[in-house]
Amino acid sequence: MSTFLYKIGKSAYGKPWYFIVGWIAILGVVLALLGINGMHVSSEMKIEGTESQKVLDQLAKELPEAAGGQASVVFTVPEGERLDTPERLKLIGKAVNDVYHLEYVINPADFAAEAGAAAQASNSASGQTQAASATESPPFGPMMVGGVPIPGVMLSSDGRVALFQFQFTVQQMSLPESVPDSVIEAVSAVEKGGSGITALPSDSLMSKPSVGSTEAVGIAVAAVVLLMTLGSVVAAGLPLLTAILGVGISVGGAFALSKFIHMSDITPVLALMVGLAVGIDYCLFIVNRQRRMILDQGLSAREAASRAVGTAGSAVFFAGLTVIIALCGMLVIGIGFLSTMALVAAAAVLVNVLIALTLLPALLGLVGERICSTKARAKGAAHADPISRGFAHRWVTGILKLRWLVVVLVILVLGTAAIPVAKMEMGIPSGATANLDTPARQSYDAIASGFGEGFNGPLLLVAEPKDASGKIAPETLGGLVQDLQKHDDVALVTPMGMSKTGDMAIVSLIPKSGPTDAETRDLVRDLRSADSNLARTYNVTIGVTGFTAINIDMSAKLAEAFPLYVGIIVILSLIILLLVFRSIIVPIKATAGFLLSVLATFGITTAVYQWGWLHSLFGFDTGGPLLSFMPILVTGILYGLAMDYQVFLVSSMRESYVHGHHGTESVVHGYEQASRVVVAAAVIMVSVFAGFIFAPDIMIKQIGFALAVGILIDAFLVRMLLVPAVMAVFGDKAWGLPKRIDRLLPNLDVEGDKLIAQLKAQETAK
Known part of the structure; x- marks a missing residue:
């Protein structure tokens, strides 16, 4: 040598x-x-073969409109003010509508129309869920304009924080670079004209x-x-x-x-x-x-x-x-x-x-x-x-x-x-650990204070009948959603829809605990357990995915x-x-x-x-x-x-x-x-x-x-x-x-x- x-x-x-x-x-x-x-790089990191990735791959194959990446924007106003004034509601409504009309962004109205009868089952279950949880008086509710809710937007009980959650048709890694920029441009329009509103995009939208x-x-x-x-x-x-x-x-x-x-x-x-x-x-x-x-x-x-x-x-x-x-x-x-x-x-x-x-x-x-x-x-x-x-x-x-x-x-x-x-704990750093002066941290803290820690890490559940030829009836989905809501670490459960064949139900679940908390890990494990009361009662298997579950x-x-x-x-x-x-x-x-x-x-x-x-x-x-x-x-x-x-x-x-x-x-x-x-x-x-x-x-x-x-x-x-x-x-x-x-x-x-x-x-x- x-x-x-x-x-x-x-x-x-x-x-x-x-x-x-x-x-x-x-x-x-x-x-x-x-x-x-x-140059083509992405902040997404996935591991093939994990439970969450298997569910995501299955969704991409059978229900692709539900398999895209998720993002959110937080709207805030100074202490003592409210977002639901007529002028501010108009600005937020326009910004949300502009986002929904962007390419690669799912419009809930279109999704519901495509789901057809499955959407009716979803709405029925949603009504049951709201009724079941009404007595709990959650510190938030839908943002309303003229008695009609703005799709995907929730307002905190004090009215100074609004959370706008939406979904893309594909994962973030497959999005053109212009899409997140267009989203940020659309929501930032609410800050113009001295409205007093601050728009804080989620970490997944920021090109840091x-x-x-x-x-x-x-x-x-x-x-x-x-x-x-x-x-x-x-x-x-x-x-x-x-x-x-x-x-x-x-x-x-x-x-x-x-x-x-x-x-x-x-x-x-x-x-x-x-x-x-x-x-x-x-x-x-x-x-x-x-x-x-x-x-x-x-x-x-x-x-x-x-x-x-x-x-x-x-x-x-x-x-x-x-x-x-x-x-x-x-x-x-x-x-x-x-x-x-x-x-x-x-x-x-x-x-x-x-x-x-x-x-x-x-x-x-x-x-x-x-x-x-x-x-x-x-x-x-x-x-x-x-x-x-x-x-x-x-x-x-x-x-x-x-x-x-x-x-x-x-x-x-x-x-x-x-x-x-x-004592070493492993995870993926999130907005919770970002510096205090960054939009990612400010967005995380605003969500936590207005709605709870869990809203920073929503879970996506996929329920399927254990019998390969079975279907999920609307009553079954409604009962499943109500029982999920009763879990000690669950803040909110929302049915998202069903597949056209009726053999797959999609449910959004918000934990009470944060994305990196041990309680959230325990919740994911409980939901996936084949021997859980939910799985036995409704004869279904539950898959869990979403950013938090993937991490x-x-x-x-x-x-x-x-x-x-x-x-x-x-x-x-x-x-x-x-x-x-x-x-x-x-x-x-x-x-x-x-x-x-x-x-x-x-x-x-x-x-x-x-x-x-x-x-x-x-x-x-x-x-x-x-x-x-x-x-x-x-x-x-x-x-x-x-x-x-x-x-x-x-x-x-x-x-x-x-x-x-x-x-x-x-x-x-x-x-x-x-x-x-x-x-x-x-x-x-x-x-x-x-x-x-x-x-x-x-x-x-x-x-x-x-x-x-x-x-x-x-x-x-x-x-x-x-x-x-x-x-x-x-x-x-x-x-x-x-x-x-x-x-x-x-x-x-x-x-x-x-x-x-x-x-x-x-x-x-x-």
Whole structure:
């Protein structure tokens, strides 16, 4: 591997424009495809095979007009005023009518006409429901104009909040971008002319940006770290340039393909996060190795670049491979949107690895000997071993003296940080956790105060007779609706209609509890139970769907898949590290350290984003459940990046051991060689990920925070402290490998021993 990469590096350095033009051409193709296909992303995330998705698919097939996405708009007026004045009623009525006449929006009048006789059954059941619930005096009612209700609009008892709920003919992901904009334009018309009305569209209608401008701060910090580490503006600029090109190609390519594959809006942002971080780090490792060879060994820039690609490039290749394998491991889980995220992020890593191994040496060829300034060369010549007895030497020596204390303290600290994991709750962040000054949060709070928490998460029920040839009589539907209304956690039940064949009834149910409350999860489970009193009494099966039910099912499915994925990661970790380091102890130690990092990361993330600790520091107002797919996503990415540091740090220790340093001497020497660049790389990754913590989207915030904290913990506590301490405990035994296994394993030559031997032989022959 190292010999092959050495040849690539030498060729790219010698003929740089072939490689530079090639990559520019690839970028041009991506931009051309992007211009032709456009960008098509959606905020919808679904998991095939869940109960709610099965019901949704069935509706789409048998009753498509009831299977579309739902949205809402809240109208409010200042405290002490009412919405049901003649002028305001006229404005709201016109806005609602305008929305119903938009393409892709279902008009209740048309739906009722199409349903025919089924609608009469629905109306009959609706009347029974209203009669049954009249004694409860709900704090709301239909908004009336001249004694006629405005379809889909309810008014709170104090008259200052109105809720307009409507449905699309298709799911949100299939809507043209112009439709939500047209809805917002129609309802915003009520605010004109000093009416005093405020229109607050629901979160599903808002095209919120996935990232903000704060990630530029992370890149700026990365630039400073690169300048401090590499010592020149030219050397520091190369990793930034290549990383930006890498994410341009990978993220642009993802957008260009979004016309043909369903892609959530968080997918390209994740690729941007990971691509920037690894792109900068991988090029940093190679440029740093080249400069060290120039300054320490007196090699020419060309020879040093070629050898750096052959040696550090080998480590980059296997480090990138671990990230790609970790991400692609998510495909085993079988969740569509998560697989797309993983593949796009893996593609970003692959592109950046290829750029580091081909474009970077080409750019180094253009820079030539200027990669090291005259001042740096003079300083290097004056110090034969510039890192000897420096801070890294004193630091690692201190760790080795207190090795057992370091091991115990790191385990105690990370174990304590992991305690909140036991209380971690998963879900999909909603308007309830949005910042107080956002329309999504204001809409959520207005609905909750005017109608109740449950109106923010309506459920859609589908009732079918257990007998395949049976029908649902109007009396059966009426009785079912009345009994549903009697449930302790049900606020309102409204029959929506029946299929033309009469074998499927659609019912809207509003819980009393909020979308992320445990009571709502219990309600969904009770409704679906085949042994419930409702199912037995009316001889029906009840399916539950809707945004809230989909999120409940998604969280449950991902929670079930998480242990499987962790098991896959652990097995992959042991196999890859066994191949790279040819050791039994090193893979076990590395994997154990990674598990400690992950548990501590999720513990801290739970304390901050669920419990709300230090919330003002991180730019959010209210804690809530953690993003349901965040643990799987972060575990995969953290595993790959943690193994990056493991490969670069421990491969230096192994290189020292192979070249004659034994016992703690190999640990000290390897640590001195690699620690500075690993610390710089970790600071860069933390900075890049931390830049996303202040993004507008709470999902991006949580992922950015978890990745930043995870890298901080793994790099500085596990790799910089725990690894050298444990390596010192085992000494030379850490590199032990049974001879039978040694003969079976291929020699990957990550340290470049074969390359160095070959180059020395060539020099001797001359």
